[in-house]
Amino acid sequence: MSTTSPSKDSLNTLSTLDAGGKTFHYYSLAKAAQSLGELDRLPFSLKVLLENLLRNEDDTTVDRSHIDAMVQWLEDRHSDTEIQYRPARVLMQDFTGVPGVVDLAAMREAVKIAGKDPALINPLSPVDLVIDHSVMVDKYGNPSAFKENVAIEMARNQERYEFLRWGQQAFDNFRVVPPGTGICHQVNLEYLGKTVWQKEVDGKTLAYPDTLVGTDSHTTMINGLGILGWGVGGIEAEAAMLGQPVSMLIPEVIGFRITGKLREGITATDLVLTVTEMLRKKGVVGKFVEFYGDGLKDMPVADRATIANMAPEYGATCGFFPVDDQTITYMRLTGRDDAQLALVEAYAKAQGLWREPGHEPVYTDTLELDMGDVEASLAGPKRPQDRVALKNMKSSFELLMETAEGPAEAPKAPKAKLESEGGQTAVGIENSYEHRASQQVEMNGETFRLDPGAVVIAAITSCTNTSNPSVMMAAGLIARKALAKGLKTKPWVKTSLAPGSKVVTDYLNVAGLQDDLDKLGFNLVGYGCTTCIGNSGPLPDPVEKAINEGDLTVASVLSGNRNFEGRVHPLVKTNWLASPPLVVAYALAGNVRVDLSKDPLGFDSDGNPVYLKDLWPSQQEIAEAVEKVKTGMFRKEYGEVFDGDETWQSIKVPESKVYEWSDQSTYIQHPPFFDGLGEEPDAIEDIRDANILALLGDSVTTDHISPAGSFKPDTPAGQYLQVNGVKPENFNSYGSRRGNHEVMMRGTFANVRIRNEMLDGVEGGFTRYIPSGEQMAIYDAAMKYQEQGTPLVVIAGKEYGTGSSRDWAAKGTRLLGVKAVVAESYERIHRSNLIGMGVMPLQFPEGMDRKRLKLTGEETITITGLSGEIRPGQRLGMTVTYKDGSTETCDLISRIDTANEAVYFRHGGILHYVVREMLKSV
Incomplete structure (x- = not known):
């Protein structure tokens, strides 16, 4: 069945291949180049975009000027031209997917109310939704943890x-x-991705690059397989x-030129944390990053995917x-059929999309890394970069x-101290804070x-690393060697293993390493994101x-x-990203103040100190374990990925x-976004006398x-749920x-670590309600402002x-009554999501910010220029009226960047x- 109109193809580029x-x-x-000139030096990622334009040329959304x-x-190596890009497919996870499907259901409702066929609202592009964000680590450290967590x-x-x-x-x-x-x-990496997509159009089989957008920012992981994809808001994906x-x-x-090779003992995780740091310093927000250089020759797709996964962390649209x-x-290993492999190559x-040795495209700018310079690393305590x-x-x-708590009263920095297991404190540190903070804990008879x-959570979790057999096998090998030395994890550490697919379990089992991980408490807890998205579950009550x-x-x-x-976790103030083998090592050490580069993790059965270097597997050992990963797995x-178990069926x-x-549902509610939807939109009005939320x-x-x-129960969301039983x-x-707007709007801006500068020394989702001056939850204040018809800004x-x-x-920002966000x-x-929900993103001009305006939150804000034509990048005026009646004005820049966004x-x-x-x- 034809699913799209053929391209106008003004350059006569339609060709065939066998x-x-x-x-x-x-x-x-290549045919386009005959008219357009030499294209081979375009970055590979832009070649994918160019093919997309050629294939979708229609003189309406895509015309010759875009090409x-x-x-x-x-x-120019840059462009101010707006293009309309059509990805082949859409990927969702359930946290973002449920509200997406709720919106589709609400749109069907709106169409039904308008007297039309609800089936008008239907995905036109293939959509895959993977339920992976819901499993929590309630049970851990025992053989039944997985079964129990799935049941819960x-x-x-x-x-x-x-x-x-x-x-x-x-x-x-x-x-x-x-x-x-x-x-x-x-x-997506192991199964859904095809690298080259195909479909029937007017009786012809059309081949084109596999491309996608996803409702999770780490959609970029698929870039490791030569598939252009990145995360968008759920609204944009819909x-x-x-x-x-x-x-x-x-x-x-x-x-980003990559050369050399990783040294012995250095992992793909160390590499990606280094790349992330470099690119954040470079400044790549809103840009594509493309990797090239001789170092790619021997870099497996699993390592590439690790680097591509963290594009949001280095700020790029994709890597x-x-x-x-x-x-x-990689495609052959993961079971793609021979016909697909032949088509991809x-x-x-x-199309000139195949990387040849020595080929260097033209780039806007470049930077370089010799992988031999990478060292063992973590990232934290609160930013991946x-x-x-x-x-x-x-x-x-x-x-x-x-810096956070003032210098310790003890004389100097902690000294190394060797203790036997009997002391049950982390080995290798003398606690200079003991007088002030250390706590005695009784748990499970100890x-x-x-x-x-203290490391209270040690979690092998998340797509970044669980998709990479080398670091997963390394974690298992560390566990095996630790057990051989008589080591065990510290009793206060909550350990968990949440692989990204069942294949990981298969190869860990075949290698015999799952047993070793189990004995250290790294039992399977589920197949999902778990700890990385906050589903770490509760810590033991005594802890x-x-x-x-x-x-x-x-x-x-x-x-x-x-x-x-x-x-x-709300109680864990410092969180450190690390490779799976280092996760195991810190579970053994029990404290991040153990210097793993020189202090022992523990002691063997004879009382001898055991160091990380004693446990770390060689590259050869890791490679031999990775060879056990087979296509049949x-x-x-x-084979039956969409079927599910008996409970699902x-x-x-x-x-x-x-x-x-x-x-009666507290999970799924009809959202109010389309209530009273008229045939034409209401006129946009200026924002006058808004309060700062x-x-x-x-x-x-x-x-x-x-x-x-x-x-917690005392939050607005908790109170709502309790009222509803x-x-x-x-x-x-x-x-x-996320399918219930009543819960979600109550939780917007409610993070326990957010700091509203309208309040002194207060953390959490609170604000000052200006008419009375009282402190209250942001949701409660927003509802009071709505009752008065007062617009809000952030x-x-x-x-x-x-x-x-x-x-x-x-969505939550809109439902709270916020008309605009003004940021630096x-x-x-x-930014795109705000526009997608009708909230205006505005930007201070260079040299202006909230501090120069001496804002305290007691001011009222008027923003003018909205009532005329909405144009990309236009200048608007902001008037700040202070408590004493004085005023200050400044320009603001609209961050509606494209004509479509204005519409x-x-x-x-x-x-x-x-x-x-x-x-x-219709």
């Missing part, structure tokens, strides 16, 4: 899963990978799957690796303690001392009590990609086009804004309740909206525009 015994049609870049702008990029997950999320099962049968082009299967990015192009400026492309022999090797070579060399971890934590820096009573600064060590404040685990749902909403500093992340993780033990997480510093592509950071700079996805904003949001356009079409 691969795997089949003939394919494709839009040839010419891609060619001009070679001269299914019980907790019954309503959500019923809803997704309904969506699976109600919408076309929509597939669901059931819970207990894997992390969406690893499933529009993409409904046929709307992704509006974007042709990006700058930063070339792209071109197709080459390593791509084919033939197509990539025909803050790399700390392993040898500096101890001093880094000590400095953190001194008594031990909990010190500052939580000790942390609270001693106000202890403790640590987590996790193999994830995110460690923002309040994300991993992938084919077995992905037994979920019964009505077969209806329109969802049957239930007022929150006055925020730099690097406010979507973790600070969007509800995530657990929440939900007991605190059944709250689940914010993420699991004022912030640099890098506003850093982090995950959380649509609720924008924005991260890409959140979406005029409609009150992108989905409102889509619904109106669909209603007009």
